[in-house]
Amino acid sequence: MAIPYVRGIEFEYGRVDQVSPLIRRVIANNPGPFTYMGTGVYIIGQGEVAVIDPGPMLEEHFEALKAALAGERVTHVLVTHGHSDHSPLAAPLAEWAGCKTYSLYRGIHTAKDELGSEDDLSFVPDVEVGDGVVISGPGWTIDVIETPGHTANHICFGLREENACFSGDHIMGWSTTVVAPPDGNMGDYMRSLDKIAARGFDILWPTHGSPVRGKEFVATFIAEYASHRRAREASILAELRGGETSIPAMVSRMYKDVDQRLHPAAAMSVLGHMLDLIERGMVVTPDAVPTPRSRFELVTARA
Structure with missing residues (x-):
C-alpha cells in the first residue's frame, strides 16, 4: 500500500x-x-x-x-x-x-x-x-x-x-x-x-x-x-548496490516525481537514512562528518 x-x-x-x-x-x-x-x-x-x-x-x-x-x-x-x-x-x-x-x-x-x-x-x-x-x-x-x-x-x-x-x-x-x-x-x-x-x-x-x-x-x-521509510531505505541500498555513491544523483531518480523545491530536503532525508545505515554498520563514507555531498558505499562492496 x-x-x-x-x-x-x-x-x-x-x-x-x-x-x-x-x-x-x-x-x-x-x-x-x-x-x-x-x-x-x-x-x-x-x-x-x-x-x-x-x-x-x-x-x-x-x-x-x-x-x-x-x-x-x-x-x-x-x-x-x-x-x-x-x-x-x-x-x-x-x-x-x-x-x-x-x-x-x-x-x-x-x-x-x-x-x-x-x-x-x-x-x-x-x-x-x-x-x-x-x-x-x-x-x-x-x-x-x-x-x-x-x-x-x-x-x-x-x-x-x-x-x-x-x-x-x-x-x-x-x-x-x-x-x-x-x-x-x-x-x-x-x-x-x-x-x-x-x-x-x-x-x-x-x-x-x-x-x-x-x-x-x-x-x-x-x-x-x-x-x-523502509522502502526509501531499500531504494538507497539498491542505488548503492548499483554503484551509485552520490546523494544528489540518488535524489534525482528516487524523487523524480516530487516537486523539485523539495529535493534539497529530500537529500537531507537520504542523508538521515545514510547516517542510520552507517550506525548499523551497513554503509561507510570517508568523511568524518557526512553531508549530502559526501560519497557513500556499502560495507559489502569493500569486502
Whole structure:
C-alpha cells in the first residue's frame, strides 16, 4: 500500500473553527511546500485554555489569535518544536496572555539552506517538559510525549479526553516529514513512530493540514508511514548496490516525481537514512562528518 494521505481541508485564514468538542483551530496565512496550507494553531478547552504551536510572527495572525482567545485565560503555550513556522509567536503570545511557554529544548540547529525550514534560533521555552509530564486545565488533560526524529527536540501532545494526538510535524496527513541531520535522526524517527502507534490514538491533529481520523485508520496510516521509510531505505541500498555513491544523483531518480523545491530536503532525508545505515554498520563514507555531498558505499562492496 501507499500512504493514504488526507489532503482536503476547509478553512479560512484567521477564522477560528471548532473542530471537536475540546479543540478549536486557527490557520496562519503561511502556505508553502513545507507548511502546506499554513500553520494550524490549536486551542484546547474553554475559559482556561492551552494553545499548541502558535506559529509564525505575522501581525494579522497574532491579531486573529487574540480575537479567538478574547475573554479567556491562556494558561499554557505549548510548542512541538522550534521551527520558524511553529514557535516564533510562542513568546509574544505568552507575554500577552501572562503565562509561560512549554517545550523540550535541545540546542541543536540545522542550517536553513540545508533543511528548507528555518530554525527559530531565539526560541527557548520557559518550562522544559518531556515524557511523563502532564499539563491540565478545566476539562482537559495533556500528556507530553517525546518524539525525536524530525528534530531532536520534537514532542507530541496527547489529549486524554478525546484520545487525540497533536502530532506537530512528526506525522502529517498531507505528506511525509523531513528528517534532516544533524538535528533530525532517522533511527530516532522510526522508534518515535512506533511509540505513537503503541498509544492507540483515535485521531492525529498535525500542525499542517487535515487530521487523520479513526483508530484503525490511524494505525494503518502510521504503519504505511513507517513502510514508506523502509522502502526509501531499500531504494538507497539498491542505488548503492548499483554503484551509485552520490546523494544528489540518488535524489534525482528516487524523487523524480516530487516537486523539485523539495529535493534539497529530500537529500537531507537520504542523508538521515545514510547516517542510520552507517550506525548499523551497513554503509561507510570517508568523511568524518557526512553531508549530502559526501560519497557513500556499502560495507559489502569493500569486502
